[in-house]
Amino acid sequence: MSEPRKPVKQIHLAAHFPGVNNTTVWSDPQAGSHIEFSSFAHFARTAERAKFDFLFLAEGLRLREQGGQIYDLDVVGRPDTFTILSALAAVTERLGLTGTINSTFNEPYEVARQFASLDHLSDGRAAWNVVTSWDAFTGENFRRGGFLPQEERYSRAKEFLATANELFDSWHGDEIVADPATGTFLSDAKAGAFVHQGQHFDIEGQFNVPGSPQGRPVIFQAGDSEEGREFAAAGADAIFSRYATLKEGQAFYTDVKGRLARHGRTPDQLLILPAATFVLGDTDADAAELAREVRRQQVSGATALKHLEFVWNRDLSGYDPDGPLPDIDPDLGEHTLARGRAQVRMYRDPLATAREWRELAAANKWSIRDLVIETGNRQAFVGSAETVAHTINEFVQADASDGFILVPHITPGGLDVFADTVVPLLQERGVFRTEYEGTTLRDHLGLDRPAARSGSAAHGERAVAS
Known part of the structure; x- marks a missing residue:
């Protein structure tokens, strides 16, 4: 008796507006502004035309520095996330709007509102x-510097999210009764009432934004x-992943999905979505040649040296x-050269x-620049539209994402x-939508x-975070 065939999974696609960073070829004549609204609007409309799930914005709370100077790829800055997403809500109809907001330096009531x-x-x-901040350098913008030891930041983030959920849910579970003559709430209506007492937050009041269309x-x-x-398994709806190879992706997928049961959740309640760069060409060979050119544009000689300084x-x-790599070893003292750079955390054993x-x-006869290009900037998907569509589908069906x-x-x-060439091929395979089926x-x-939550917190009684 043959085993039942595994159901074909539907692919989720989203788009990250990259800003100016090491993936961007800002010197290309086709590159536009990274701060004017027209750029955000064009990007969002393309994603919506292709029926993507959502647009994603990262966050930069401080201009990064290297050697005491502003890192040159950050000179345009980063506009405020909520301002951009609110504006994009007016020029799109179905596209999701995802923003990165820090839980270390903000407060639950403000962010939830x-x-x-x-x-x-x-x-x-x-x-x-939901992210935490890892460095005191960023915290200086908030007069908090090294606020919280690093090991406590997930503790704060966990309670921050739980508190925000209490606020989101504070309008749920009650029958909202209004006086038909005045339109005001009757005295026994408890909508928006909240009380939270915990290690990091001790707040109470009335949340002033009603429950939203998607809860x-x-x-x-x-x-x-x-x-x-573990934080994602306990309370997130989706987790980003940096694993872009099939084997690594499958290992991450298995690990994270396997954590859900002990939090009373099922595998379909958490999506795993790696970030992925791509280069498309008329043929695989054309795409490979273009990919090499793009990588060299992304990594100038000066950029390569700065990347090496992270280690x-x-x-x-x-x-x-x-030329060749330095023959001196890394300085194992406090990292003060590159400030505000997440890449520094990636290299936990500089000597190794x-x-x-x-x-x-030595094995490949690489210069410093060659090494940085080959180890840090390979695109995830390179090939013709047909090849890229096939590879993306293969990853998803094989439970790598x-x-x-x-x-x-x-x-x-x-x-x-990508919208014009790869998406139609995925739609032809029946693994990606041709139209949005819902609104949220x-x-x-x-x-x-x-x-809706039930129990004390939803009715304004004291909720204590463990």
Whole structure:
């Protein structure tokens, strides 16, 4: 007796507006502004035309520095997330709107009110990527510097999210009774009442934004650490992943989905969505050649040296980027050279990384620039539209992901070619929608509307966070 065939999964696609960073070829003549609203609008409309689930914005709370100077790729800055997403809600109709907002330096009432408002303005299309801040450098903007030891930041984030959910749900579960003559609530209506007492927050009052069209904004999480994976399994609707190979993706998928049962959740209640860059060409060979060209445009000689400084923690400006790697070892002291750079955290054992890179460079006869290009900037999907569509579908059907968040190297028009060539092929295969079937982001992602909380917190009695 043959085994039953596994159901064909539907692919989830989203688009990340990249801003100016190491994936962007800002020097390309096709590159436009990264701060003018017309760029955001073009990008969002392309994603919606292609029937993507959502648009995603990352967050930058401080201009990054290297060697005491503003890192040159950040000079345009980052406009405010809520301002952009609220404006995009007016020029789109179905596309989800996802913003990254920090839980370390903000307060639950403020953030919950902003997301609940965005969810109303967009008719239920808002999502929140909950992140923590890891460095005192960023905290200086908030007069908090090294606020909270790093090991306590997930504790704060967990309670922050739980508190925000109490606020989102504070209008649920009660019969809202209004005086028909005046339109005001009767005295026994408890809508919006909340009380929260915990380690990090002790607040009570009346939440002033009614329940939104999708119940609560969708919750995303981006951490890859043990704490981050567990945080996502406990309360997120989707988790980003940095694993872009099939084998690594399957291992991450299995690990995170396997954590859900102990939180009383099922595998379909958490989506896994890796970020993915891409380069398309008329043929696979054309795409491969273009990909090499793009990588060299992304990594100038100066950029390569700065990337190496993330590991070496030394000023390497005197080295030739087209020459060999430094023969001196990394400085293992406090990392003060690159400030506000997430990449610094990736290299937890600088000596081992330096040793591995020297071996790679020697075996392949790579210069510093060659090494940075080959180890840090390979695109996830390279090929013809047919090849890329096949590969994306293969990853999803093999449970390496539930879809992808696409990051083009040209802003804002870099998504257009994917929308025009790859999406129709996925639609022909029957693995991606041809039309939106619902109106909210939860509809797009196949997520149920969260049940209204019951019990003390929803009725204004004291809720104590463990």
